[in-house]
Amino acid sequence: MAKYKLKYDKDACQSNFVCTAVDPEHFKEGEDGKAELIGGSTEDGLFVLGVDEDGKSAAEQAANGCPMMAIELVDSEAGETIAP
Numbered sequence: 868m869a870k871y872k873l874k875y876d877k878d879a880c881q882s883n884f885v886c887t888a889v890d891p892e893h894f895k896e897g898e899d900g901k902a903e904l905i906g907g908s909t910e911d912g913l914f915v916l917g918v919d920e921d922g923k924s925a926a927e928q929a930a931n932g933c934p935m936m937a938i939e940l941v942d943s944e945a946g947e948t949i950a951p
């Protein structure tokens with residue numbers, strides 16, 4: 868199991884693409900003009916994606932940089948929010 872998990876609330880996205888700039892490994896601009904979590908699946912109305920240690924720093928920047936608080940990075944094992 869991935870150590871971290873990105874959670875993304877697409878409904879909250881306002882398409883300013885801070886996330887794709889700081890974390891292009893996990894986020895891209897989708898065809899609907901909103902951010903897309905690359906390879907993500909849906910869970911409780913959110914898009915989710917497992918992130919390993921290598922991807923943590925960029926994912927953290929995306930979560931901290933999103934002005935809409937649409938992105939959250941959590942520690943999967945502890946169940947704690949890391950960012951924002």
Ligand code: SF4
Pocket residue numbers: 879880881882883884885886887901902932933934935936937938
């Ligand atoms: S930074 Fe937030 S609001 Fe901006 S495109 Fe990414 S998810 Fe959407």
